[in-house]
Each structure stands twice: as C-alpha cells, then as structure tokens.
C-alpha cells in the first residue's frame with residue numbers, strides 16, 4: 001500500500017480533516033485542494049510544497065528543535081522533588097502530559113507559543129482531542145458538543161492571536177514554523193488569521209502522539225561542578241549518546257510504541273488499484289472512491305510476525321542482534337525474542353512496525369518525537385527514584401477504551417507515583433547536551 005502513493009491518497013484525507021477540524025474558510029480550502037494529489041505532475045501547491053519542505057526541515061533542524069524542547073523540559077525536571085530529600089507524589093500521566101505538551105509546543109512555536117502564554121490551553125487542547133470523533137461527525141457541534149466546541153474555539157483564538165501578532169517571527173521559534181509561515185502566507189496568500197488556525201494541524205501532530213535501564217543511561221551522563229558558592233552541582237545528559245549507547249533502552253522504547261502507537265494508516269483510493277500480497281500471490285482490487293486502512297492494532301499483535309509473545313511487553317524484542325535479544329533462558333535454552341521479525345541474515349526488518357506509518361507520508365516528526373521521549377525517560381531514570389505511594393508493586397493501568405483512536409493509546413486511569421531524588425544526585429541541576 002505504501003508503494004502506491006500516486007493512487008492511494010493521504011492528502012485527500014488531510015484536506016477533509018482541515019475543512020472539518022480546523023474550520024478553514026472557503027478561499028483557504030481552495031488553495032489547499034489545488035493540485036493536492038499532484039494532478040499537474042509538478043509537485044506545486046500548498047500541501048505538496050509544505051510536505052516536501054517539512055521533510056527537509058525535520059532533518060536539518062532536528063537538533064535545534066530538540067534543544068528547544070529540552071531547555072523547557074529540564075526546567076520542570078529541575079523543579080521536581082525539592083528540597084533535596086523530599087518525596088513528591090505526582091499523577092504521572094497528568095504531570096507528563098501537561099509539561100510535555102507545553103514543552104513540545106514551545107519547541108516548535110517558540111518562546112511565545114500559545115501554550116506557554118496560557119498553560120490552561122493545554123486542558124482545552126485535550127478536551128478537543130478527546131472529542132475528535134464527535135467533532136468530525138456530529139452536526140451543529142456548537143449546540144450538541146458545547147464543551148468540546150468551546151475548548152476548540154479557545155485553542156483557535158490563541159493560534160489566531162499567534163498569527164496576527166506575528167509571534168512566529170520571534171527568535172527561538174523553530175525554522176520549521178517560520179518556513180511554514182513564509183510558504184503559507186507569503187507564497188499562498190493565507191491571511192494571518194487563517195495561518196494561525198491552520199497551524200492547529202502542527203500543534204495537533206506535535207502533541208497528541210508523543211507521551212511517554214539505568215546503567216546504560218548513566219554511561220551518557222557526566223557531572224560538572226557548579227561554579228560559585230550557591231550554584232547547584234550540574235549533571236549533563238548527552239542526548240545523542242542515548243541513541244547510540246543504549247540498545248536495551250532503545251529496544252524498550254520501540255516495544256512501547258509497538259504496543260501503544262497502533263493507529264490506523266488511512267488512504268483514499270483515487271484510482272482503481274491492484275494490490276498483490278507477494279507471499280501468498282493473492283491480488284486485491286481497490287475501487288476508486290473507497291477508503292483504505294492498515295490496522296496497526298492487528299499487525300502489531302500478529303503472532304505469525306512477532307512470535308508467541310506478541311501480546312505482551314518484551315523490552316528486548318528490538319535488540320539489534322540475535323545474541324543481544326536473548327533474554328532469560330527458558331528450560332535452559334536461550335530464546336531469541338525477535339526471531340520471526342528478522343530476515344534470513346538475522347537483521348531486524350521494519351515492514352511490520354507501522355507506528356510512524358510508512359512510504360511517502362511516513363511521519364516526518366519521528367526522530368524529533370523519539371528524542372523527546374528518550375530524554376524525558378532518561379532524566380527520570382538518571383535522577384530520580386520512583387515508586388508507588390504505598391511502596392507496593394506497580395500495576396500498569398488498562399488502556400482507555402475509545403471508539404475512535406486518533407493517536408497513541410492513553411492509559412484508562414492515572415498512576416500516582418512518589419518521586420524522590422536519587423542518592424548521590426539529590427542536589428543536581430540537569431542539563432542536556434545535543
């Protein structure tokens with residue numbers, strides 16, 4: 001399916017979502033729909049140009065965006081469980097979601113991001129996200145979905161103000177948002193108001209999916225003595241080393257995504273298209289005008305791909321070599337946790353892992369998101385002891401049950417944890433190095 005991007009369209013669905021969810025006016029929608037499936041064959045038009053620009057920008061500016069995120073994030077971490085020796089109980093999901101949303105928005109939208117100027121918007125954002133299905137389908141949402149409609153309106157108003165006050169021009173705003181402003185307003189003539197509203201799509205893409213091994217992580221940290229009498233000792237986390245020095249940590253993160261990030265990958269069939277399953281030689285005719293979805297929820301839990309333990313969390317599943325993936329022995333025999341997920345040479349292949357989609361529309365924010373998630377978890381692991389308030393065993397919550405999943409699965413209830421600074425790190429202030 002990902003190879004047929006000419007006839008199976010992502011952009012037709014994007015345009016639909018922009019019309020319904022972002023309430024863009026008629027003139028802006030006409031600009032969005034122009035050549036959106038490359039009918040002219042020259043990749044002109046707003047959707048295709050922003051798509052191509054973004055894929056480049058995410059590669060070129062990833063360090064800058066991650067540094068913006070980490071600056072904001074470390075300020076929350078450095079304020080946690082103080083004074084040294086004090087335990088602080090937090091609702092983990094709510095705490096992470098709140099600070100993560102604000103830091104992610106700031107990393108893109110800059111120092112005057114709507115969520116930085118008004119942190120209560122974070123709540124409105126999640127009310128809107130919770131009602132994404134009904135907001136798509138219920139007629140007259142201002143009457144029948146009053147709360148969600150008003151929450152969405154407050155988010156829009158803040159984004160419109162962001163556009164009208166030209167806050168994207170401030171230093172510290174990502175080049176990605178500045179380049180979108182140049183393209184969307186400068187080249188395609190959107191008003192500042194419609195630009196602000198359209199950026200709801202970026203806010204949405206950046207926030208909804210990114211939520212959230214000690215020895216490996218400790219190898220990536222170093223202590224720098226604070227200068228002056230009053231300065232706290234400083235500890236530096238080397239973020240790029242998290243990617244290269246921590247195979248178990250990386251494997252556990254990918255496994256978390258396998259289980260939680262199982263959204264449908266949707267396409268609209270522009271032309272009759274034949275799809276062949278090369279392992280069975282079966283051929284399917286997809287009829288023009290129909291919708292198509294890969295259900296990652298089915299694919300990510302298929303025993304024929306992942307083995308008998310497909311249904312359970314297995315931190316070692318994505319270890320890069322067979323040797324490393326061998327976990328505890330079973331009846332005296334070491335078991336390769338990822339045996340069925342390797343090619344004949346023993347290398348992991350990624351075809352069945354669809355958390356970030358694939359092909360032409362593969363998620364451009366995936367590296368950015370993975371660095372965000374890794375550094376957040378790494379700072380917790382490196383600097384804090386975390387336990388349940390009663391000291392008992394941690395029980396993972398069930399997933400929230402919802403009919404329409406827009407992004408990664410959320411926990412069905414929050415988890416209270418008690419956070420204490422780790423021995424030897426009680427007084428440190430954390431910094432991140434890119």
Ligand code: HEM
Nearest residue numbers: 205206209210261265355356357358361362363364365369
């Ligand atoms: C864990 C976090 C994330 C997950 C699981 C995720 C997942 C996805 C998926 C499944 C798609 C659709 C791919 C397809 O249909 O083939 C997608 C597209 C997209 N994502 Fe992400 N995403 C994440 C984080 C982010 C972040 C942080 C950003 C931006 C800062 C972002 C920006 C986008 C954009 C702009 C698209 C549309 C791509 C296009 O137009 O071709 N994502 N993402």
